[in-house]
Amino acid sequence: MDLPFYDRINDTLRNIEADGLLKSERVLAGPQQAMVSVRSHDVLNLCANNYLGLAADPRVIAASVAAANRWGAGLASVRFICGTQEIHKTLEAAAAEYLGFEDSILFAAAFDANGAVFEPLLGAEDAIVSDSLNHASLIDGIRLSKARRYRFSNNDMADLDRVLAQARTEGARTILIVTDGVFSMDGTIANLGAIADLADRHGALTLVDDCHATGLLGPGGRGSLAYRGVEGRIDILTGTFGKALSGSMGGFVAARRSVIDLLRQRARPYLFSNALAPAICGAALAAIDIARGPDGDALRQRLERNTSRFRAGLQALGFELLPGEHPIVPVMLFDAHKAKHMADELLSLGIYVTSFSFPVVPHGLARIRTQMSAHFADDQIDHAINAFAQAGRTLEIIQ
Structure with a gap:
């Protein structure tokens, strides 16, 4: 047994956590869809690649x-x-x-x-x-x-x-x-x-x-x-x-x-x-x-509307977003600790997002990467916008 090897592994893990870069898994108690169950709570999932909502179709x-x-x-x-x-x-x-x-x-x-x-x-x-x-x-x-x-x-x-x-x-x-x-x-x-x-x-x-x-x-x-x-x-x-x-x-x-x-x-x-x-x-x-087919056309139209609605709502609140038209909508926070705290606060408000920091993105460019789905209803998107407003003000990210 090479004890110094395990000491180095544990030191590395401690450093990752100290830098705010530790990535943890949240276990879903059900299928991947608009609303998912995490820790016995139903939350709106804004971080899946399930763009057309077909994962549980x-x-x-x-x-x-x-x-x-x-x-x-x-x-x-x-x-x-x-x-x-x-x-x-x-x-x-x-x-x-x-x-x-x-x-x-x-x-x-x-x-x-x-x-x-x-x-x-x-x-x-x-x-x-x-x-x-x-x-x-x-x-x-x-x-x-x-x-x-x-x-x-x-x-x-x-x-x-x-x-x-x-x-x-x-x-x-x-x-x-x-x-x-x-x-x-x-x-x-x-x-x-x-x-x-x-x-x-x-x-x-x-x-x-x-x-x-x-x-x-x-x-x-x-x-x-x-x-x-x-x-x-x-x-x-x-x-x-x-x-x-x-x-x-x-x-x-x-x-x-x-x-x-x-x-x-x-x-x-x-x-x-x-x-x-x-x-x-x-x-x-x-x-x-x-x-x-035609169902795909309808889903893509809905996805585009959802993306526009969500992006406009966050911009009106004063969040810094990367520009674009894709259903990936990155909310830039720059600091890894701040991004992680934002994700935790949003989860408590019923919104499931993940913070992204180094090495997934470059140092100093931490963010919440949100992703839209065609299966989100208007009221779900509005709920997400309101939760971002509350979390952003609580953490003094926006006014």
Whole structure:
């Protein structure tokens, strides 16, 4: 037993708590929906990625149960041994067709999809040009690749132009621009039109992580590519079924068929992880059908109205918000302790939110990241605004 090792672990935990950065789990006593039960109290959940409210939708649940009944609880195998069922191929085809790509490949999580995509496709002769605020899964996936790494300032097209020219001057064979479609902590939607133009100018490829856009942005909910009008101009898309498209789990990569074929041969999280459970596939298929149809249009319209109502209410109170139109609405508090106290005070008022601080966001940029859902009623949003007013005045954040 290495006692100094455990002493260091305990010291680190104490320091995390002293800095106001300790993250705790609150256990939900029921399904993920607008109102959730926490500590025997029903509270309004403003911190889920359940944008369309499909996580507890009866149609999605029924499809999940039906898939489990037909295909079993799981495969006990990776895909290439004996872990591929018809439902996996059906979901891959549905995701690709919905988002406008030739093919897609499933992973246990979107984190795995981003961890899998770079290493098989790019080598030491190539370059990856990554937005400085990209998701941690993209950062970790890029680290696994032997490609040279470059960064550009968040959503800064002049800086991207400069870095692309540098990568080309330094002899990169293939250049891949990598960006979130929506930056999850800020709610900023990437300037994909300008990115696609710069990719054309510099002869680069493009990859977009669209986890916070698929199902809720753009015509038919086809994501940030449709929202920015660049469908057909982006080479690789990664995404998830863990947010708007059922809220369950599982990720995917969509691209040209040859790219997907190579990932099936070389992507380690695909080769060495169990296949997605059939229930997850059934839920995702039902969610795609809802999202792309008239019910999806109605849900997105409601989501947009809810976002506008909530954002306007907080701004009128004097809270500092990051600008944007996405249903992610960050309330900036800057100090980690203050953000944590605000989250605790709101919970006591019936509003479930989480404070975000380092290392999830940079030092000095702590916040309450709120997220709207299509299933919130007007009176629930008004209740949330009133609770923010009361908590903000109690903690002297607003007047």
